[in-house]
Amino acid sequence: MSEQRSMLSEPVIREIEKWIKRYPPEKKCSAVIPALHAVQRDNGGWLTTELMDAVADYLGMARIAVYEVGTFYSMFVHEPTGRHKINVCTNVSCMLCGSDEIVAHLQRRLGIKLGETTADNKFTLREVECLAACGGAPMMQVDRAYYENLTPEKIDEILDGMME
Amino acid sequence: MVTIEIDGQKLEAESGAMLIEVADKAGIYIPRFCYHEKLSIAANCRMCLVEVEKAPKPLPACATPVMEGMTVHTKSPKALAAQRGTMEFLLINHPLDCPICDQGGECDLQETAMGYGGDSSEYTDAKRVVKDKNLGSLISTDMTRCIHCTRCVRFGQEIAGIMELGATGRGEHMEIGTYVEKSIDSELSGNMIDLCPVGALTSKPFRYTSRPWELSATETIAPHDCLGSNIVLHNRFDKIKRALPRDNEDINECWISDRDRFSYQGLSNDRLLQPMIKERGVWQEVDWETALTKVAQSFDTIREQHGANQIGALLSPSSTLEESFLLQKLVRDLGSSNVDHRMRQLDFSADDTAPVYPSLGIKIRELDQLDAALLVGSNIRKEQPIAGHRLRKAALAGAKVSLVNGLDYELSFSAAETIIVSPSCYASELAGIAKALLEKGASAPGGIANLVNGVTVSQPQRTIAQQLSDGDKSAVILGTQLLHHHDYATIRALAIAIAKMSHSSLGALTDGANSSGAWLAGAVPHRVVDGVAASRVGLNTQQMLTQGLRSYILLGIEPEFDVINAQQAISALSHAELTVMLSAYVSDTMREYADVLLPIGAFSETSGTFVNIEGNWQSFTGSVPPPGEARPAWKVLRVLGNLCQVEGFDYTSSEEVRDEVARMTTDSPDLLGGWRCPAELKTGGGEVYTVSDVPMYAVDAIVRRASALQNTVDAKNTQAASMNSRCAEKHGLTDANQVRLSASGVEISLPLRINERVADNCVYVPAAVSATMMYDFSQQAVQIQR
Ligand code: SF4
Numbered sequence: 001m002s003e004q005r006s007m008l009s010e011p012v013i014r015e016i017e018k019w020i021k022r023y024p025p026e027k028k029c030s031a032v033i034p035a036l037h038a039v040q041r042d043n044g045g046w047l048t049t050e051l052m053d054a055v056a057d058y059l060g061m062a063r064i065a066v067y068e069v070g071t072f073y074s075m076f077v078h079e080p081t082g083r084h085k086i087n088v089c090t091n092v093s094c095m096l097c098g099s100d101e102i103v104a105h106l107q108r109r110l111g112i113k114l115g116e117t118t119a120d121n122k123f124t125l126r127e128v129e130c131l132a133a134c135g136g137a138p139m140m141q142v143d144r145a146y147y148e149n150l151t152p153e154k155i156d157e158i159l160d161g162m163m164e
Numbered sequence: 165m166v167t168i169e170i171d172g173q174k175l176e177a178e179s180g181a182m183l184i185e186v187a188d189k190a191g192i193y194i195p196r197f198c199y200h201e202k203l204s205i206a207a208n209c210r211m212c213l214v215e216v217e218k219a220p221k222p223l224p225a226c227a228t229p230v231m232e233g234m235t236v237h238t239k240s241p242k243a244l245a246a247q248r249g250t251m252e253f254l255l256i257n258h259p260l261d262c263p264i265c266d267q268g269g270e271c272d273l274q275e276t277a278m279g280y281g282g283d284s285s286e287y288t289d290a291k292r293v294v295k296d297k298n299l300g301s302l303i304s305t306d307m308t309r310c311i312h313c314t315r316c317v318r319f320g321q322e323i324a325g326i327m328e329l330g331a332t333g334r335g336e337h338m339e340i341g342t343y344v345e346k347s348i349d350s351e352l353s354g355n356m357i358d359l360c361p362v363g364a365l366t367s368k369p370f371r372y373t374s375r376p377w378e379l380s381a382t383e384t385i386a387p388h389d390c391l392g393s394n395i396v397l398h399n400r401f402d403k404i405k406r407a408l409p410r411d412n413e414d415i416n417e418c419w420i421s422d423r424d425r426f427s428y429q430g431l432s433n434d435r436l437l438q439p440m441i442k443e444r445g446v447w448q449e450v451d452w453e454t455a456l457t458k459v460a461q462s463f464d465t466i467r468e469q470h471g472a473n474q475i476g477a478l479l480s481p482s483s484t485l486e487e488s489f490l491l492q493k494l495v496r497d498l499g500s501s502n503v504d505h506r507m508r509q510l511d512f513s514a515d516d517t518a519p520v521y522p523s524l525g526i527k528i529r530e531l532d533q534l535d536a537a538l539l540v541g542s543n544i545r546k547e548q549p550i551a552g553h554r555l556r557k558a559a560l561a562g563a564k565v566s567l568v569n570g571l572d573y574e575l576s577f578s579a580a581e582t583i584i585v586s587p588s589c590y591a592s593e594l595a596g597i598a599k600a601l602l603e604k605g606a607s608a609p610g611g612i613a614n615l616v617n618g619v620t621v622s623q624p625q626r627t628i629a630q631q632l633s634d635g636d637k638s639a640v641i642l643g644t645q646l647l648h649h650h651d652y653a654t655i656r657a658l659a660i661a662i663a664k665m666s667h668s669s670l671g672a673l674t675d676g677a678n679s680s681g682a683w684l685a686g687a688v689p690h691r692v693v694d695g696v697a698a699s700r701v702g703l704n705t706q707q708m709l710t711q712g713l714r715s716y717i718l719l720g721i722e723p724e725f726d727v728i729n730a731q732q733a734i735s736a737l738s739h740a741e742l743t744v745m746l747s748a749y750v751s752d753t754m755r756e757y758a759d760v761l762l763p764i765g766a767f768s769e770t771s772g773t774f775v776n777i778e779g780n781w782q783s784f785t786g787s788v789p790p791p792g793e794a795r796p797a798w799k800v801l802r803v804l805g806n807l808c809q810v811e812g813f814d815y816t817s818s819e820e821v822r823d824e825v826a827r828m829t830t831d832s833p834d835l836l837g838g839w840r841c842p843a844e845l846k847t848g849g850g851e852v853y854t855v856s857d858v859p860m861y862a863v864d865a866i867v868r869r870a871s872a873l874q875n876t877v878d879a880k881n882t883q884a885a886s887m888n889s890r891c892a893e894k895h896g897l898t899d900a901n902q903v904r905l906s907a908s909g910v911e912i913s914l915p916l917r918i919n920e921r922v923a924d925n926c927v928y929v930p931a932a933v934s935a936t937m938m939y940d941f942s943q944q945a946v947q948i949q950r
C-alpha cells in the first residue's frame with residue numbers, strides 16, 4: 001500500500017486532502033471524482049490502472065469501485081491523448097438530430113477515426129454518451145466547452161479557430 | 165400498515181414496503197431480474213413494471229413504496245405492454261444461444277421471455293459482443309449474455325463484503341467484470357452463479373456436464389462446518405453433479421459457502437471401493453464377510469490377550485450422529501472406553517466441566533443481531549463462512565466486533581478492536597479484559613479476582629470490556645483454533661468469566677459438521693450419551709496416540725491430515741497389531757499403516773443426522789448409492805457389532821439409531837458447563853510460537869480432493885509459512901524464501917512469506933495441507949532455521 005501511495009505526487013495528495021475535508025470522515029470516497037481529476041491532470045491528461053489503484057487505496061475504496069467511476073465519465077481518459085479532446089455525443093437525441101453526419105464530418109476533416117489521435121497529436125476524437133445538452137442536439141464538447149446545434153459548417157468554423 | 169389492492173386482492177402491507185415484496189407475500193408474481201430480496205434495490209432492469217392507478221406511467225414494482233389506497237394491476241393490458249416492451253429491449257443485445265447455454269432450462273430470462281415477452285423482435289441490427297473474463301476456477305463467464313442487472317456486483321458489495329465485480333464503462337460500453345485480470349476470491353462467490361438471472365455467470369466445474377432437467381435432487385446438509393447449511397444435491401446416473409443452497413432463514417438464508425457448493429468434486433477421487441486386508445504386508449481385496457469377520461476375531465484376540473482397553477476408536481467430527489453413537493457403543497460394549505472425535509484437541513483438562521455439547525450459546529440467526537462480540541482464535545470468515553457473513557451483518561448494523569488472534573485475518577467488515585498476539589498470550593489478554601470488567605464493579609466467578617490480580621489492563625482490553633458490557637446482546641465466541649490450543653481450559657475459563665461479568669453469551673465454533681452430535685452421542689472418553697458421566701473413563705485422542713494401543717478403529721479420518729500430531733498418529737497406528745479404517749478414501753499413506761480398509765459412503769451416500777452448533781438435529785437421506793462395495797458406515801458398524809456378538813445391534817435403519825439417541829437425550833441439556841478457576845496464568849517465554857489454523861479448503865478428506873477449490877487463490881496460498889518482517893530479521897530470514905521449522909524433533913522445510921499480519925514472535929503454519937503434513941502442531945514453541 002505504501003508503495004502505491006507514493007505514486008501520487010505531493011501536490012496531488014494535497015489536492016485530494018482538500019477535497020476529503022469537505023465530506024464526513026466515513027464518506028471519504030466522495031472525493032473520488034476530484035481525486036481522479038487531480039491525478040489525471042498530474043499525469044499529462046490520462047489515467048493508468050496503477051494510478052486508479054493508488055486513488056482507491058488512498059480513499060479506502062475497492063479498486064473496482066474506482067475503475068467504475070473512472071470508466072463511466074468520459075472526462076476520464078485511459079490512454080495518452082492529443083492536446084484537445086473532442087467528444088461527440090451519439091446518444092439518442094443527438095443521433096436523431098444527425099450525429100452520424102457530425103461524426104462523419106469530423107472524421108473526414110481530421111483524417112482520423114473515432115477513438116484516434118491526429119498525427120500531430122493535436123486532436124483526439126471520441127464518441128461519448130449523453131452530455132445532458134440534448135436540447136441543443138447534435139452536440140460536441142471540445143475540452144471544456146460545449147458546442148450545440150452543430151452542422152458541418154459550424155464544425156469547420158470551430159476547428160479553423162483552433163488551427164492557429 | 166396500509167391497505168392496498170393488487171389485481172383485485174385487498175392486502176395489508178407494512179408502510180414503506182415495496183410493491184414487489186407485498187405482491188410476493190401474497191403469491192402474486194411480478195417478473196423481475198434485478199430485484200432480489202437480500203440485495204439493495206437497483207431498479208435498473210425495468211422488468212417489474214406494473215400499472216398503478218392514477219400514476220401517469222407504469223411504475224417499477226421493486227422501487228415503488230406502497231401507499232394507502234393504492235390500486236395496482238400487474239396483468240392489465242398497460243402492465244403487460246410495458247413488460248413486453250422491456251423484454252424486447254432486454255433481448256436486443258442478448259444472444260439467442262439457449263441451446264448452447266448452460267443456464268438453459270433454469271434461466272430467468274428464458275422463462276420470463278416465454279411468459280411475458282413477444283414472439284418476435286423488430287430489432288435487426290448487430291448485437292453487441294462482450295469478451296469473456298477469466299474469474300478463476302469456480303465461475304465461468306459468457307459476458308455477452310449479461311443483462312446488467314448488477315445483482316452480482318451488489319452481492320459482492322453487500323453480502324460478500326469484498327467488491328470484486330463492477331460495472332465499468334457506460335451505456336453501450338458498459339461491462340460487468342473485474343476490469344483488470346483477476347480471479348473472484350470471496351469465500352461466498354458461488355452465490356453469484358445462483359443470483360445471475362441469465363447464463364452470464366455459471367459454475368465452471370458443472371459447465372456442460374448436465375442439463376438441469378436431467379438431474380434428480382436430494383435435500384441434505386452440508387458436511388464441512390458446524391453450521392449445517394441446507395443444501396440440495398443434484399445427481400445424474402448416481403453421480404453428484406452439483407450442490408445448491410436450500411433456503412433456511414435460520415441458518416444459511418439463501419446462501420452457501422463455496423466450500424459447500426464445490427466440494428462434491430472431491431467425492432469421485434481416490435475412493436476406496438472394496439474391503440481390503442493386509443496379509444503379511446500384501447494387500448488383498450476381500451468380501452465384506454471376510455473383512456468384518458477378521459476384524460471381529462482380531463478384536464477378540466486382543467481383548468483376550470491384552471484386555472479391552474487396548475482397543476481405541478478415533479472418529480471424524482464430521483461423522484454422523486448415528487455413526488458416532490454406534491462406534492462408541494461398539495467399543496464400550498467390547499469393554500473399552502477409548503473413543504474420541506476431537507482429533508486436534510490438546511488440552512482435555514476441562515473435560516469434566518464441559519457442557520453436554522459445545523454450542524454457539526445463541527441461535528445462529530441471533531448472530532446478526534448482536535451489539536458486541538469478542539472472538540478468540542478464530543478466522544470466522546473462512547472457517548465458518550456463513551457465520552462470518554452473519555457477523556458481518558451485525559457489524560454493518562453497528563455491532564462492535566473485536567478479535568484476539570495470532571494472525572490479523574482479513575475480515576469482511578471492520579473490527580472494533582483487534583488484539584494480535586502470540587497464542588501464548590491469549591490467556592493474559594483475556595485476563596486483562598476480565599480485570600477491566602472487575603474494575604468496573606462486575607462480580608466475578610470464584611477465584612477470578614485472585615487470578616487476575618497482578619494483571620495490568622491495556623486500553624484495547626478496557627475498550628472490549630466496555631463494549632461487551634454495554635451491548636444489550638453481546639457474545640463471547642471461542643473460535644475453532646482455540647479448541648486446539650494448549651491452554652484451552654484456562655482460556656475457556658477466562659472466557660466464561662468475561663461472559664458472566666459482561667452479561668454476554670458464551671459459545672464456540674467447532675470442527676467438522678457434527679462435533680455437537682458426537683458429544684451428544686457419547687463419542688468422548690469420559691461421557692456416554694447426553695453428557696452422562698461414563699462409568700469407566702477411557703483415553704482421549706492424545707492419550708491413545710501417545711501411549712500406543714494394540715488396536716485402533718478409525719472412522720472417516722485421514723490421520724496424516726486430521727490429527728494434530730500426524731507423525732505421532734502414524735507411528736502409533738503402524739505399531740499397532742490391528743488398525744481398522746472405515747474410510748471413503750484410500751491413499752498410499754493409509755496403505756502403510758492400516759491393516760484392514762473398509763469402504764464407507766460419504767455424507768452424500770448415507771442417511772444420517774448432523775447436530776449443528778445451535779443444537780439443531782438435521783437428518784438427511786443419501787443422494788446416491790456408495791460406489792463399488794462401499795456401504796453406509798452405520799450399516800458396517802451394525803454388522804460389525806453383530807459379529808462381535810455385542811447386544812442391541814439389530815437396527816434396520818439409521819432413523820432407528822437416531823431415535824434411540826433421541827430417547828436418551830433430555831430437552832434442556834446443560835450447555836453452560838461447570839466452573840473451575842484456573843490455578844495460574846501461564847505466559848509464554850521468549851520462544852517463537854506457532855500460529856496455525858486449518859485452511860478453509862483443507863478441512864476434510866472431501867474438500868482436500870475437490871479440484872476446483874484446490875485451484876483457488878485461497879488454497880494455493882496455504883502451502884507456505886509466514887512471519888512478520890521483525891521476526892524474519894531476528895532469525896536472519898529477511899531474504900530467504902524457504903524456512904526450516906522444527907518441533908519435537910520433526911523438521912519440515914517450506915516456502916516462507918513475509919506477512920506483517922502475523923503476530924510478533926510467531927510463525928504461521930497452515931495445518932492439514934501436504935506441505936506441513938508431518939509437522940507437530942501439538943508443540944507450540946518452534947525452532948526456526950534458514
Ligand atoms: S453477470 Fe449476471 S448477475 Fe451480473 S449483472 Fe450480468 S446478468 Fe446480472
Ligand code: FES
Pocket residue numbers: 089090091092093094095129130131132133134137139
Ligand atoms: S443525447 Fe446527446 S447530449 Fe443528450
Ligand code: FES
Pocket residue numbers: 195196197198199206207208209210211212213224225226227
Ligand atoms: S426488478 Fe424492478 S427494475 Fe428490475
